[in-house]
Amino acid sequence: MQHIWIVLGVLFVLLNIAAGLIWLERRMLAMWQDRLGPNRAGPLGILIVLADTLKLFFKEDWIPPFADKWVFITAPAIVVASVLMSFVIIPFSPSIIVSDLNVGILFFLAMSSLGVYSIVLGGWASNNKYSLLGALRGASQMIAYEVFMGLSLMGIVMLTGSFKLSDIVNAQKDVWFVFKQPVALVIFFIAGVAETHRLPFDIPEAESELIAGFHSEYSGMKFGMFFIGEYLGVTLISAMTATMFFGGWLGPAFLPPWAWFFIKTFAFILFFILLRASLPRPRYDQLMETGWKVLLPLVLLNLMVTGAIALWIRG
Amino acid sequence: MSALTILLDANVNSSANYFQIGIQLLVAIGIVIVMMVASHLLGPKRSTSEKLENFASGIESHGNARAPMAIKYFLVAILFVLFDVEVIFFYPYAVNFKELGWTGFWEVLLFVAFFLVGFIYIIKKKALQWED
Numbered sequence: 001m002q003h004i005w006i007v008l009g010v011l012f013v014l015l016n017i018a019a020g021l022i023w024l025e026r027r028m029l030a031m032w033q034d035r036l037g038p039n040r041a042g043p044l045g046i047l048i049v050l051a052d053t054l055k056l057f058f059k060e061d062w063i064p065p066f067a068d069k070w071v072f073i074t075a076p077a078i079v080v081a082s083v084l085m086s087f088v089i090i091p092f093s094p095s096i097i098v099s100d101l102n103v104g105i106l107f108f109l110a111m112s113s114l115g116v117y118s119i120v121l122g123g124w125a126s127n128n129k130y131s132l133l134g135a136l137r138g139a140s141q142m143i144a145y146e147v148f149m150g151l152s153l154m155g156i157v158m159l160t161g162s163f164k165l166s167d168i169v170n171a172q173k174d175v176w177f178v179f180k181q182p183v184a185l186v187i188f189f190i191a192g193v194a195e196t197h198r199l200p201f202d203i204p205e206a207e208s209e210l211i212a213g214f215h216s217e218y219s220g221m222k223f224g225m226f227f228i229g230e231y232l233g234v235t236l237i238s239a240m241t242a243t244m245f246f247g248g249w250l251g252p253a254f255l256p257p258w259a260w261f262f263i264k265t266f267a268f269i270l271f272f273i274l275l276r277a278s279l280p281r282p283r284y285d286q287l288m289e290t291g292w293k294v295l296l297p298l299v300l301l302n303l304m305v306t307g308a309i310a311l312w313i314r315g
Numbered sequence: 316m317s318a319l320t321i322l323l324d325a326n327v328n329s330s331a332n333y334f335q336i337g338i339q340l341l342v343a344i345g346i347v348i349v350m351m352v353a354s355h356l357l358g359p360k361r362s363t364s365e366k367l368e369n370f371a372s373g374i375e376s377h378g379n380a381r382a383p384m385a386i387k388y389f390l391v392a393i394l395f396v397l398f399d400v401e402v403i404f405f406y407p408y409a410v411n412f413k414e415l416g417w418t419g420f421w422e423v424l425l426f427v428a429f430f431l432v433g434f435i436y437i438i439k440k441k442a443l444q445w446e447d
Contacts, residue, residue: 077347084339088335099332154405
């Protein structure tokens with residue numbers, strides 16, 4: 001019974017975070033760009049979340065006649081469901097975790113890579129040339145960065161000897177892994193931004209050239225679900241970064257463990273928004289070449305150096 | 316041999332762990348279905364001639380997207396399959412890293428060398444070059 005409450009609690013909190021991020025991102029972007037942002041509905045404009053949600057629910061559920069109907073409907077469902085499933089293995093605190101699998105990291109990689117289907121299917125089913133271009137770009141970007149996203153976490157697995165996330169958090173009691181694996185942190189975070197196709201790597205959307213990329217033809221709540229999926233993805237990558245590199249729920253005892261976890265996650269969410277506020281979008285070929293030719297060799301080098309040093313210290 | 320015993324010793328997940336994943340899957344799919352059905356029932360239904368065309372931000376729409384596309388995307392996808400399978404070989408090594416010691420390390424270094432040979436080959440073949 002307790003498990004069911006944890007599942008419901010986790011999903012409730014996640015959906016609220018995703019909705020709240022819509023407001024937070026607009027406010028923070030406005031602050032960093034010296035604008036006001038949403039400030040009419042409620043204190044500091046926070047009720048804009050409610051207004052946006054209601055508006056999306058009451059919009060027409062339009063499926064274009066030229067689209068492939070069922071694929072068109074499935075694509076936004078995949079993105080939300082797969083990201084929600086990824087949160088299964090995130091330890092919010094020692095006791096709040098849906099399922100502490102011993103294949104935790106593999107489960108995370110498997111679920112987060114399902115997101116590429118929503119982009120490809122959505123862009124293809126829309127039967128719009130802009131959508132198709134966005135989908136193709138998105139797919140090759142995501143699969144290219146997926147190759148070394150998993151590999152960048154393997155240094156930590158080598159030091160811990162486990163895929164289980166609670167083991168990894170406990171292994172950071174003395175030193176956080178960010179000090180042992182700084183290169184892996186940078187590569188994981190870059191791959192994470194590319195996987196969630198957030199700015200500056202929002203090449204599948206690229207408003208200035210592709211309208212809205214793979215979701216040009218979507219409207220109403222289906223469009224809203226791509227949005228929720230994106231914000232959940234941001235939360236997921238932030239939570240994983242906090243767990244893997246910054247000690248997860250570990251922290252001084254004056255705050256409960258879950259509070260430490262949320263503070264760390266929140267810091268990375270803010271960093272995601274700061275990236276959006278400050279960096280221009282690279283060209284598609286620059287993104288792909290950096291991924292394959294720089295980051296992939298670098299992550300292999302990181303792995304081998306980690307292995308050599310760990311074995312050398314042990315003697 | 317040693318790797319095999321490690322695999323056999325590893326504690327196996329009990330079905331209880333997957334029970335919660337099942338619940339999460341059911342609830343997640345439930346949320347998705349409720350959202351979609353609710354918006355389908357709540358929204359208006361109006362069809363106009365503009366809506367029947369592809370959306371192209373005001374410029375004239377160029378119709379059907381079932382057209383040939385650049386081969387480069389397929390090439391990247393195929394390279395992904397190759398490289399991802401090679402990369403997956405690192406995962407069991409990483410988790411058994413301590414038990415395998417220096418012997419395992421040299422063996423993986425050899426594997427990385429083979430990996431790099433293939434990698435240099437595709438770069439020389441200009442498979443990862445977007446500008447001619």
